[in-house]
Amino acid sequence: MTGAVDSTAPRAGTPRARTPHAPTPHTPKAHRARTRLLRWSPLAPATVLLLLFLAGPIGYCVYIAFTDTQLTGQESASFVGLANFRHAFGDPAFLNAVVLTLVFTVISSILGQNTLGLALAGLMRRASRPVRSLTGAMVITAWVLPEIVAGFLLYTFFERRGTLNALLGWLHLPAQNWLFTLPILAVSFANVWRGTAFSMLIYSAALSEIPQEITESAQVDGAGGLRRLWHITLPMIRRSIGTNLMLNTLQTLSVFGLIWAMTRGGPGNRSQTLPVFMYDQAFLKSLIGYGTAVALLLLLVGAVFSVVYLRLMREEV
Amino acid sequence: MPLPRRLPRRLLPQALRQVPSRGRPQRLAADAGLLVAAVAFAVPLVWLVLSSLDAEATLRVRLPKSPTVDNFSAVLTDEITFTPMLNSLLICGGATLLTVVCAALAAYPLSRFRSRFSRPYLLTILFSTCLPITAIMVPVYGLFVQVNLIDTRYGTALFLAAAQLPFAIWLMKNFMDGVPRVLEEAAWTDGASWSQTLLRVILPLMGPGLAVVAIYTFIMMWGNFFVPFMLLLSPEQLPASVSIFNFFGNYGAIAFGELAAFSILYSTPVVLLYILISRRLGGGFALGGAVKG
Numbered sequence: 001m002t003g004a005v006d007s008t009a010p011r012a013g014t015p016r017a018r019t020p021h022a023p024t025p026h027t028p029k030a031h032r033a034r035t036r037l038l039r040w041s042p043l044a045p046a047t048v049l050l051l052l053f054l055a056g057p058i059g060y061c062v063y064i065a066f067t068d069t070q071l072t073g074q075e076s077a078s079f080v081g082l083a084n085f086r087h088a089f090g091d092p093a094f095l096n097a098v099v100l101t102l103v104f105t106v107i108s109s110i111l112g113q114n115t116l117g118l119a120l121a122g123l124m125r126r127a128s129r130p131v132r133s134l135t136g137a138m139v140i141t142a143w144v145l146p147e148i149v150a151g152f153l154l155y156t157f158f159e160r161r162g163t164l165n166a167l168l169g170w171l172h173l174p175a176q177n178w179l180f181t182l183p184i185l186a187v188s189f190a191n192v193w194r195g196t197a198f199s200m201l202i203y204s205a206a207l208s209e210i211p212q213e214i215t216e217s218a219q220v221d222g223a224g225g226l227r228r229l230w231h232i233t234l235p236m237i238r239r240s241i242g243t244n245l246m247l248n249t250l251q252t253l254s255v256f257g258l259i260w261a262m263t264r265g266g267p268g269n270r271s272q273t274l275p276v277f278m279y280d281q282a283f284l285k286s287l288i289g290y291g292t293a294v295a296l297l298l299l300l301v302g303a304v305f306s307v308v309y310l311r312l313m314r315e316e317v
Numbered sequence: 318m319p320l321p322r323r324l325p326r327r328l329l330p331q332a333l334r335q336v337p338s339r340g341r342p343q344r345l346a347a348d349a350g351l352l353v354a355a356v357a358f359a360v361p362l363v364w365l366v367l368s369s370l371d372a373e374a375t376l377r378v379r380l381p382k383s384p385t386v387d388n389f390s391a392v393l394t395d396e397i398t399f400t401p402m403l404n405s406l407l408i409c410g411g412a413t414l415l416t417v418v419c420a421a422l423a424a425y426p427l428s429r430f431r432s433r434f435s436r437p438y439l440l441t442i443l444f445s446t447c448l449p450i451t452a453i454m455v456p457v458y459g460l461f462v463q464v465n466l467i468d469t470r471y472g473t474a475l476f477l478a479a480a481q482l483p484f485a486i487w488l489m490k491n492f493m494d495g496v497p498r499v500l501e502e503a504a505w506t507d508g509a510s511w512s513q514t515l516l517r518v519i520l521p522l523m524g525p526g527l528a529v530v531a532i533y534t535f536i537m538m539w540g541n542f543f544v545p546f547m548l549l550l551s552p553e554q555l556p557a558s559v560s561i562f563n564f565f566g567n568y569g570a571i572a573f574g575e576l577a578a579f580s581i582l583y584s585t586p587v588v589l590l591y592i593l594i595s596r597r598l599g600g601g602f603a604l605g606g607a608v609k610g
Contacts, residue, residue, distance in 0.1 A: 039430055039511065043438075046423035046482055049415075053479030054445060054453075061456040069459070120354060126347035135355040142358050144591045146540030148558050149580045152565070153361035156573070162376040163360055193358065246447070254449035257542030261562065275451045275543075282455045291455050298452040306447035310440060 058299070065293040070286050077289070084293035094294065096269055097277035101253070104188050104273050109252040112192035114245055117199020121207055122233075124200075136200075143197030151261025154190035155179070158262070183263045183271035190258055195251065199244050206240035207233070239312065246309040253302055274298050365577050374574035388578035397564060398557075398582060404470065405556035408545065409538040412474040412481070417531045419478070420485035425515050427486070428493040429501075439490070445483040454547045461548055468550045477544055481534045488533070492526030493519060532594045536587045557583045 065084055069077040088094045120139065124132045142150065157163050158178040165175040178186045210233065218228050234241070256275040259265065265272035265280060272280065274294060282291025360378060368374035369388055371381030392398050427435055457476060458467070466472030496519055504514045520527060542558045549555055555563070561583060565576040 040426050040432075042422035042425050042511070042515075043427070046419040046486060049419055049475070049479045050445070050482060053457075053476050054448075054483075057453045057456045057460055058448075060460055061453055064456055064459060116354075120351070123347045123350050123354075126343055127351050128344055128348055131348045131351050131355075135351040135358075138355045138358040138362065140591070140595075141362060141588065144536065144588055145584050146542070146558055146587065148540075148542045148562055149365075149584050152561075152576060152580060153365055156364055156376045157361050159376045163364060163378045166377045167360075193361070196358075250447045250449060254451035256451050257546075257558075260542075275449075278452070278455060282458075288455065288459060292459075295452040295455050298449060302447065302449040302452060303444075306444050309447055310444055313443060 061292055061296055061299065064289055065296040067289045069289040069292070080289070084290050085297075087290060088293060088297070093269060093272075094277065097272050097274050097294075100184055100271065101273040103184055104191070104255075105249055105252050107185070107188040108191035108195070109248040110245065112188065113195045113199045113248050113252075114241075116192060116196050117244070118203045118241075120196065120200045121203035122229075124204060125207055139197045139200055142193050143195065145194075147194070147257040148261050150190065150194045151258045154186070154193060154258075155262045158186040158190075179263055180267055183267065187259045187262055187271050190262060191252060191255060194258065195248065198251075199248060202240055202244045203237065206237040210236050242312045243309070246305055246312065250302055250305050250309075253298065253305075365580060368574050368577035369581050371574050374572075374577060376573065388572075388574040389582070391572075392575050392579045392582065397560070397579060400553060401555055401557040401560035402583070404554060404560075405539060405558070408470050408474045408477065408556050409535055411471070412477040412538055413531055413535040415474070415478040416481050416485045416534050417489075417527070419482060420489040420530060421515070421520060421527070423486050424489035424493045425511070425519070428490050429498075439487075442483045442486050446487055450480045451543055454543060458547050467548060468554065470549070470554055473545055473548045476548065477538050477541065480544070481537055485530050485534050488530050489526070492523050492530070495526070496522045529594050532590045536590055539587050 066079055066081060067077045068080045068083070120135065124135070127135075145153075155162075159165075160175075160177040160179070164178060168175050176182070214232060214236075215228065218232055223231070254275060255273070256279065259271060259273060259276055260279075263271045265276040269277070275298065278291050278294045278298065280291075281287045281294060285291075364378045367378060367381060370384040370386070371379070372383070372385050372387055374381075374388070427439060461467040461472055461476075466475070500522070501514055501518050504518050509517070540558065542562070545556050545559050546562070549559065552560070552563070561576075561579060565571055565579070
């Protein structure tokens with residue numbers, strides 16, 4: 001294990017050793033090198049911490065994913081090549097988790113948080129002040145509450161004897177056992193409830209930066225609300241939309257506590273997204289190697305999204 | 318966009334002034350739409366408050382027949398509240414301190430000096446802010462077992478600190494970019510070392526930014542369930558996020574009133590801290606600006 005960490009550790013020193021372009025022209029070479037080293041030395045604690053606890057586990061993750069490590073009996077672990085991945089793509093439970101993760105991400109992040117966040121931010125610019133503050137407070141409170149509390153609250157809301165069915169009964173609509181019949185929809189809505197504030201805040205900031213003259217001149221030219229939204233507002237905040245979609249998706253990909261508190265992936269495996277599946281395989285079924293292979297796939301998807309996000313940011317950094 | 322220290326506070330009233338005076342019907346429609354959303358978001362919160370005061374709380378929202386604080390006194394014991402909250406405070410407080418110190422140190426050269434490698438370093442940091450930490454918890458568990466950090470509070474704190482560090486460095490660097498260099502150059506000419514400059518000149522000037530980084534980091538850690546859930550095993554070490562799950566997670570004949578009361582006790586610190594930074598820095602503007610770079 002330490003091999004993974006040790007092999008990366010020396011890298012911490014090398015970048016500091018070569019830091020050119022220091023604007024100190026009249027000093028001897030050795031002194032200059034020492035100054036550079038001193039300049040970049042504050043970076044050391046953070047770099048060490050990141051290498052040990054982030055880069056180390058990622059390297060270890062890559063290694064374990066190609067072995068048949070099990071929770072009991074580490075001695076028996078041996079290199080199995082791509083067997084874990086082959087197993088995954090032939091495993092109906094894994095494919096089920098992939099589909100559910102896609103459904104969860106599309107409903108809760110792209111359709112839910114993103115659209116609702118934009119709608120709320122847009123409405124807030126037109127609404128009266130008390131209503132705006134009240135809505136903001138409610139949406140943000142849902143966001144600030146710890147994940148596990150949000151899970152419990154939404155559990156009581158969707159439960160068979162819970163508030164949602166009480167409301168439906170009051171409206172003379174048929175009740176449902178939501179957590180049993182549509183568990184993935186219930187956890188998706190829970191994630192919308194919990195995550196919309198972030199999108200709302202990003203879009204509020206983005207909308208307030210649109211110059212008023214542009215909207216007004218479009219209004220004078222007779223562009224209606226929908227056309228202004230499509231041709232002016234959306235193009236002008238497209239960068240915020242990209243950023244927000246990336247961050248929402250990345251956050252949604254790693255949701256565990258919310259689903260665990262509400263359904264534990266059940267009933268059966270009908271709300272088992274990839275993180276829950278990974279945990280289930282690695283710890284409840286003791287297949288660490290297989291669970292880690294799934295984790296590595298999740299990490300790769302995350303990495304792809306991160307690279308896209310970096311490209312979006314690159315224009316601004 | 319670098320974030321000057323006072324920008325958000327100035328930005329907020331301006332943004333509000335910009336709201337055009339549209340027609341009355343449009344405002345009413347917007348108000349109605351927002352109120353519907355507010356009610357929908359409020360229902361679970363209303364359940365939380367009402368049930369915590371109800372001795373016979375159920376899964377539904379309902380007014381307590383005779384409001385009582387019995388639920389709170391029932392959960393205010395060492396086992397349910399004090400030990401887990403103290404653990405949370407130790408783990409998250411220690412980890413926050415470590416994160417903020419490391420981030421402030423790292424942000425300084427990244428913000429002040431240019432070199433061939435500072436840009437790749439920053440991009441790597443930005444890249445790792447996005448990685449799904451959930452995915453590496455299985456290997457982290459494996460590593461922690463082998464180096465005997467498993468089931469220790471400081472081990473958990475170290476990992477939490479590392480996990481929050483990329484975003485903290487990024488946020489801190491953006492705040493530090495907003496501090497003008499002039500004062501610092503004066504300190505340099507007076508012969509101050511970099512540590513003195515950072516400690517005496519820059520950090521005091523970016524006080525609110527520092528507070529935002531610390532509080533945001535703390536909030537994220539306080540609510541984190543998966544990391545302590547994986548890395549801590551013995552009941553007396555568990556923070557509130559996991560203990561609440563162990564006490565109330567096994568649904569059945571559970572006391573919903575006590576669950577609600579404990580949830581309120583556990584959530585109050587982060588809600589208060591959030592209000593603190595949102596008042597100081599105009600809500601999500603700081604965060605939105607930081608996220609946009």
